[in-house]
Amino acid sequence: MSIWxxxxxxxxxxxxxxxxxAFDPARMxxxxxxxxxxxPVSEAVILSTCNRTEIYGSSKEFRQDDILDWFAEHxxxxxxxxxxxxxxxxxxxxxxxxxxxxxxxDSLVLGEPQILGQMKSAYSAxxxxxxxxxxxxxxxxxxxxxxxxVRTDTAIGENPVSVAFAAVRMAxxxxxxxxxxxxxxxxxxxxxxxxxxxxxxxxxxxxIVANRTLARAQHLAEEFHAEAILLEDIPQVLAEAxxxxxxxxxxxxxxGKGAVEKALKKRRHEPMFMVDIAVPRDIEEEVAELSDVYLxxxxxxRSIIEENVRSREDAAQQAEELVLAGVEHFMRELRVLDAxxxxxxxxxxxxxxxxxxxxxxxxxxxxxxxxxxVLRQFAHTYSNKLLHGPTVTLRRAAAEGRMEVxxxxxxxxxxxxxxxxxxxxx
Numbered sequence: 390m391s392i393w394x395x396x397x398x399x400x401x402x403x404x405x406x407x408x409x410x411a412f413d414p415a416r417m418x419x420x421x422x423x424x425x426x427x428x429p430v431s432e433a434v435i436l437s438t439c440n441r442t443e444i445y446g447s448s449k450e451f452r453q454d455d456i457l458d459w460f461a462e463h464x465x466x467x468x469x470x471x472x473x474x475x476x477x478x479x480x481x482x483x484x485x486x487x488x489x490x491x492x493x494x495d496s497l498v499l500g501e502p503q504i505l506g507q508m509k510s511a512y513s514a515x516x517x518x519x520x521x522x523x524x525x526x527x528x529x530x531x532x533x534x535x536x537x538x539v540r541t542d543t544a545i546g547e548n549p550v551s552v553a554f555a556a557v558r559m560a561x562x563x564x565x566x567x568x569x570x571x572x573x574x575x576x577x578x579x580x581x582x583x584x585x586x587x588x589x590x591x592x593x594x595x596x597i598v599a600n601r602t603l604a605r606a607q608h609l610a611e612e613f614h615a616e617a618i619l620l621e622d623i624p625q626v627l628a629e630a631x632x633x634x635x636x637x638x639x640x641x642x643x644x645g646k647g648a649v650e651k652a653l654k655k656r657r658h659e660p661m662f663m664v665d666i667a668v669p670r671d672i673e674e675e676v677a678e679l680s681d682v683y684l685x686x687x688x689x690x691r692s693i694i695e696e697n698v699r700s701r702e703d704a705a706q707q708a709e710e711l712v713l714a715g716v717e718h719f720m721r722e723l724r725v726l727d728a729x730x731x732x733x734x735x736x737x738x739x740x741x742x743x744x745x746x747x748x749x750x751x752x753x754x755x756x757x758x759x760x761x762x763v764l765r766q767f768a769h770t771y772s773n774k775l776l777h778g779p780t781v782t783l784r785r786a787a788a789e790g791r792m793e794v795x796x797x798x799x800x801x802x803x804x805x806x807x808x809x810x811x812x813x814x815x
Contacts (some may be wrong), residue, residue, distance in 0.1 A: 390431070390447055390449060390524055390727075391447065391448050391449070391451040391479055391480065391524050392445075392446075392447050392479070392480060392484060392524060392525075392528060392723075393441055393445075393447075393448070393451050393452065393453075393456075393477065393478060393479045393480075394444070394445050394446075394477070394478045394483040394484050394486050394487060395443070395444050395446070395453070395456055395457070395460070395475060395476070395477045395478075395484045396436075396441060396442050396443030396444060396476065397410065397441065397442055397443075397471075397474045397475055397476070398440055398441035398442075398443070398495070399440040399441065399687070399688070399753055401474045401475070401476060402474035403688060404618050404668055404670065404688050405476055405684050406470070406471075406670050406685060407439075407440070407441075407442065408668045408669035408670055409464055409466050409669075410433055410442045410460070410464045410466065411437050411442055411472070411668055411669055412437040412442065412638075413640055414606065414638050415516075417435060417437075417514050417518070417544070418514065418518040420435060420463065421434075421435060421458075421514070421515055421518040421520040421619050422518060422520065422791075423431055423463065423520075424444065424456075424459055424463075424520075425520050427459050428456050428458075428459045429449070429450060429451075429452055429455055430447070430448050430456070431446075431447050431448055431522065431524070431655050432446060432447040432515075432521055432524055432525040433445070433446045433447075433513055433515065433520045433525075434446075434510040434512055434514075434515040434519055434521060434529070435511060435514075435515070435523055436490075436507065436508055437511075438504070438507050438668070439580075439636070439666055439667060440496065440497050440550070440552075440667035440668070440687065441490070441495075442565075443490070443530075443647045444456065444460070445483070445487060445525060445528070446525075447521060447522070447524035447525050451479060453477050456477075456652050457471070457472065459473065460475075460587060463533065464806070470639070475603075480720070481716055481720050484528060484716050484719050484720065485712060485713070485716045487528060487529075488531075488532050488535045488536070488712045488715050488716060489709075489712055490504060490508065491504065491505050491508050491533065491535070491536040492505075492535065492536045492540075492545075492609045492708055492711075492712060493505070493536075493539070493545065493546075494540040494705060494708055494709065494712065497552060497687065497690070497691075497694055498543075498551050498552055498554075498555065498694050499545070499694075499704070500545035500546060500700050500701050500704065500708075501551045501552070502540070502546060502551070503551060503580065503583075505533070505536050505540075506579065508529075508532070508533075508536075508588070509533065512529045521814060522800070527719075527722070527723075528719065530716060531718070532661050532715075532718045534715070535683065535711060535712055535715035538715075538752045539711055539712070541710040542703045542707070542709040542711065542793050543708050543711070544701075544703075544704040544749060545701055545705060545708050546703035547705075551580075551583055551604075552580065552666055552687055552690060553581075553583035553584040553586075553587055553636075553666070554583070555587055555690040555693040555694055556584060556587075556634055556664040556666060556685075556690065557584060557587040557591055557634075557687075559662075559685060559690065559693060560588075560591070560632050560662050560664070561591055563662050563683065564631070564632075564661075564662070566592070567588070567591050567592045567632075568592040568593070568594060570595070570631040570632055570634070571593075571595040571596075571597070571629050571630055571631055571632070572588050572593050572595070572597070572630060572631070572632040572634065573594060573596075573597045573599060573623070573627065573629075573630035573632070573633045573634075574597065574598050574599065574634055574635075575599050575600075575617075575620070575623070575633065575634070575635035575636070575637060575643060575644065575671055576598040576599075576600060576636045576637040576667070576671070576767075577598055577602075577605040577606050577609045578636060578638070579639070580636040580666055581598070581609070581634070581636050582609055582612075584634050584636070584666075585598070585607075585609065585612075585613045585615070586613075588632070588705050588772045589613055591594075593632070595615075596610070596613050596614075596615035596616070597615060597616045597617075597618060597629070597630065598610045598613075598615050598616070598617050598618070599617075599618050599619065599620050599622065599626075599627055599628045600617070600619070600637075601619070601637070601639075601754075602619065603617060603619050606618065606619070620643055620801055623643070623644065624648050624651070625653075627644075627648060627649070627652035628651075628652040628653075628655035628656050630652075630661065631659075631661060631662065632661075632662050632663075633661060633662070633663040633664075633728070634663070634666065635663075635664070635665050635666065635667055635671035635672055635674075636665075636666040636667045636671070637667055637671050638667075639667070639669070639671060640669055641669070641673060642669075642670060642672060642673045643671045643672070644671060644672045644673065644676070645673045645675075645676075646673050646675040646676050646678070646679070647693065648678060649661070649676050649682060650679065653679065653681050653682070654746075654765050656681075658681045659681070660681050660682070660683065661681065661682050661683070662683045663676065663682060663683065663684045664684075664685045664686075664690075665684065665685070665686050665687075666686075666687055668687065670686065685773060709734075711749050723740045739775065742771060742774050742775055743771060746767050746770050746771045746774070747767070749767075749770075750763050750764070750766070750767040767800050779798070782794070783795065783798060
């Protein structure tokens, strides 16, 4: 069985490509069922965030081209456009990548904690869809255990910095005193909750939370004494907002150039600061063409994030060592499990030979044959039959010059070497 990971992320593709291959959370179950039905995939988990879209899979025989074809067809994107941005990893490399992602070591913001929750959600979605079995179940349980150790045993999570924090930090570069600024937050998920928290800590006192579901917006607004509105009410309050930060799972833009132009006229062209954290984008990219709007996407937050990377390098090194130990442990367990079939087959073969000779011996005893003679013949015949196959193989190996087979045989049967040393039996 082969474990693999295939996808794109912020390092390999710009947001313009990433947004084309984002999976709709509402249709994730269908996508998981489809990949397992359309491609040679036994198990699958799909992770889709603003910075990455990845498929983790297990297959009896991994065929990268088939997975790539499915990926391109599912998103109606040309394979030639997609292929240069993709990476594909197998076995221990895929395991290491999965653990690094969950630990925040492959994130745009090094060590950011949200990715672990996102991976757990992706895993739960795959469990509900019935596309997780023993292979990926074992991988993700070990992955979550390693990610937890990285959080608790290293300083990578201290002074947490996230994309949400970076967005607010950028706003602080533009507004020296944010106490008089009003912020419009589009969305009500975990990222927007973090944005609201960071904005409040930065001194912003007036917040508006806009969401597709009013109850969800109200729930978040209550915590920060904010106003809650529906997405369709944004045009009525947009002119009041000095800061707009958007992060939803909408497949289409929520805020267009026309609405922003109208808001700017009402503001008498007083500048607006906007950050679109979503992938696909929530704010039309044409909005950036307006002279009084400062629009940034997740890809524009890199300079702030690079400061975070430098401050966490030592902790990241410790985390990498934990991940490598986790990979080694997982692959060791995997090899042991892979050997179970062979061990079972050997035992079945030996038992069958023994039973065959035992039945012959019992019949001889029933016919009155001498017991000692029967037992000696049973032992002799059983040993010969048991060793016939290995003996033939050893002779063939000697003729072919494969002398390493003899070392394996001595280790397998715990035979002393030329110096008289017997291999340790752990």
